Amino acid sequence: MAVPAHRIPALVVALLIVLAPWMLPVWIVTLLGYVGLYSIVCLGLVLLTGMVGITSFGQAAFVGLGAYVSALSIIHLGLSPWLTLPLSLAASGLAGALIGWLTIRLSGHYLVLGTMAWGLGLFYLFGNLQGLGGFNGLSGVPRLEAAGLSLVEPARFMLLVWALLAILFAGTTTLIDSRAGRAIRALRDPVMVESFGVQSASLKLKVFVAAALFAGLAGWLHAHYLGHVSPSPFGINASVDYLFMAVIGGTGSPAGAVLGPAVVESLRTLLRDAVPALQGVGGNYEAIVFGALVILLLQRASGGLAPYLSRWLPQRPPPRAPAVAPPLPTRKPPSAGSALLEVRGLGKRFGGLVALQGVDFNVPAGQIVALIGPNGAGKSTLFNLVTGVLPPSEGEVRLQGQRIDTLPPRAIAARGVARTFQHVRLRANMTCLENVAIGTWLRGRAGVMAGALALSREEDAQCLFEAQRQLDRVGLGALASAPAGSLALGQQRVLEIARALAADPSLLMLDEPAAGLRLQEKQALATLLRELKSQGVTVLVVEHDMDFVMNLVDRVVVLQFGTKIAEGTPDVVRRDPRVIEAYLGGLDD
Amino acid sequence: MNATIATLLVQDGLTSGLIYALLAVSIVLVFLVTRVLWVPAGDMVAFAALTMSLLRQGIAPNTVWLLAGLGLLAVLVQAWRCQRSREWQPMRGVLLLALIPPVLGYAITRSGLAGADAPVIVHALITLLLVAPLAPLLYLTAFRPLAEASVLVKLIAAVAAHYMLVGFGLFFFGAEGLRTPPFISGRLDVGITTLSWHLLLSLAVSIAMIAALWVFFERTLWGKALRATAINRFGARLVGIRTERAGLLAFSIAGLIGALSGLMIGPIATIYYDSGFLIGLKAFIGVVCAAMASFPVAVLGALAVGVFEAFASFFASALKEAIVFVLLVPILLWRSLTDHSLHGEDD
């Protein structure tokens, strides 16, 4: 069986780890043990900070929780060490769920400060609660034993740690490529993922809990290796350390989670042991060097070291769609000519400002309707009302007869509305295929656990197959493996349409798709939309480019200053004096 | 708990609260103008306190070497920038800022003018000279290159800078904690209670500082320019205000405030090389209450933290820090939900 080229580095590392106890001196083996331990925590940070964007200065607190729960249950409950593992995990998982629920409601810098706050809070609790041994901690934590062998020797501990790390690493990489993984990678853009039905808050919480669990596991290992728990390894300095290690390695990929601790710990040992001249002088060199390193990396290479290394190594091939796969469930198409979207008396006020008032129109199934008007006419507001981003002040919106104006974007997506965005919202680092696959979210079911354990391979294949089908349909099939950020703007807009089509919508809503496009790109887009219409897709387009709209759509609705001033076929509307006045401007002389 | 104890606790709380309040003002100012969360604020305080203690003992503080090193780094960074843009004019200002304070400080501290028996005001001025420039120098080396980066990147950089400062702190100051003898000892009897002279002095200095800042921001052109930069960076550029100069000014003010606060905290607490972090964090609570935006609310919030801390210390001294920080989370939650300026903070 041929080994895929990109897996070779991992296999080489694994081989080195296994051989290390025989080939390398004890102090290196011990070092490797700690590197493995920190890598487990950093892997959680890659998920949390790298993929979701939550910068956490509190992971060490979860490590401490795992360690203390294990030590306490041995001392007070007399449990054997291995039995305390589920307890440690349960404790850190529960704490992660509770703290995470609070923390992810915070935004921006408040979120980061929040992680500092509970990190510190827990640290002080460790040090001050009765029965926890104060700042000297608890001793007498028995060492681990497996099959009669004590695991306290550095070699055996190191192998245990790396075995666990390997399992978590494999799970993480599998998760990244799965349906849930794609959604997680897109969580930095909650508006976009919610418009395809992803429950971003609960998914964020799951990642938070996962990171807490990883940290708790590391805590359990830590306690049993040292035989001792005290608060100092779990304070804010340790949290900062973990984050710095992850940033130095690179939070963008799991490999960074291992590279960071390896580089940092090696440097640390170098500074401590190999430069004895500095030892007697006093001073925290590590802090200085790592602080400077982090600042330099942030200024020059914010992706960390892993991206540099990966240039020299074989790359993981991008995910490919299978040649055949059973189709995903589809929606029953609406009967042609029926009123698919009905807008009645829709209005929106922002404080004293009336953005929209008394707007009425229909979008019949199987037609293309354009919503046009000069700048400030209220087109974007109307779009946001229909897609659930904003609630209306008055009026209602119905989709196939049912009211949707009170629903959030997720629910509207579930009813069969898919949209594109005025400013393209794609994940630039993900391939075109992966971006389009996000559109299939509501047509699949596999969650985070299934993704990590590779239990949803079939469903993933179906999603990718569907994504490829839509890419082919819009003419971008050959670019499936290209990163979305490398496409020209016109292609990116078409890519967004493919993503929306992947949701199998009844109504496709396009927000200024022609903005910023060259003439040929606009012509190509118009051809695509005509093609889609002939296949029975219903489209509502918001635009201000009259040229683009005129030869393309069946009906035009014109807005100005928040009200509808004209409606009809393009020819009729273009000659309407009120429309001409609205666009060209007028002034009483 | 009776009235006497309560009054004394309130006084204690206000004495430290004033320091947190001044720091909170400096953190809000730096944040509004540069969007950097000034995490090393507390380290300025700690270094100033330690420098002052050493001067009072007649020892020449090592702060001058830290300042010189940072200054040299700033000169190198600026030289590299000038070389790239071929504009050498800005070099002059940086050279002045980077070289004059350490050279002057070195000369004075080794000259015998600043021995243990020199007046307090001389030592205070030397401390300001040696510590205040650290902030703008940090801006030039660490934060100015990150001007276009996101708020979170700037925050990580600020934490890294703090980390480095603590490392340097251990090297230059040692692990020993120091306490400055009070500038004026004793208490003033006002009938219903006694007030410590130090509290009154701190109060006077703080009020003077805040008044000076108020005049600066409300009545001077550069003060208004700083406010304008904080409100609307593009608008400020459109009237010719250079945002980098505004940033440098904001950091300089923050350095001055930090150094001044350090002078005042020295007599009331034993300060170690790493005490800065907790001091800064408590000031942060006041900042968060103010949604990072309002100076008066930040001051009130920080004063409240000081008083709360004094009472918590009385009742449950061991858990006082835990209580203070765990309480931060609901405050953050409240603020995060009501801070409308955040919507639009894309990462």
Place this chain on the structure above:
Amino acid sequence: MATLLEVSDLHVAYGKVEAVRGISLTVPEGGIVAIVGPNGAGKSSLLNALAGALPASGGVRYAGRSLAGLPVEDRVAAGLCLVPERRELFADMTVSDNLELGAFLGRGNRRETLAWVLEVFPRLRERLQQKAGTLSGGEQQMLALGRALLSAPRLLMLDEPSLGLAPLIVREIFRVVRQLRERGVSLLIVEQNARVALQVADHAYVIENGSVALSGTAAELASDPRVAAAYLGAT
């Protein structure tokens, strides 16, 4: 007449969007030039690039010197000022402070200019101590214009001054704009409202899809049916 601003083959791109594709235009000293065209044509990007806020390639010569690489603040110091589409006022500061900050660089005769601004915009004089964010749309536009005038510009660029304003206010503002020529200010005005712009300008350019579609004197273009076609699509 001397040429104050000369733009040659300007290209402006931000992110993926190529907003300006090879525009060339001139503004004579003492002239009023209008740039009209439909929304999304690239007009604002053009002005922002000329002000230094967007990177651009191509030639821009102002008062005989090249502006390449010059940041926004330096262009303002040279007398090239912009009143942007969003006005970018200091909302929490008073009208008086906003005007004072306009004179930050200390160019020109501050006192006289301020007196003139308050004379032509009496509404501002009534609201000197009011916070800029509480003013109506029209008053904010007047304040933005006043603030820019206090920078003593030689060439003032206005980005969509009529945007979101009622016709009466627009009339008032353009009345003042006409008087600026006598004060030695040349103007480059971007407007979606073609009629108003063509009434006040000497010369105009019609921009479509990032390039110049038509150019000529304002009088010529005001009666040219191709201008309407640029907005409403070809018939």
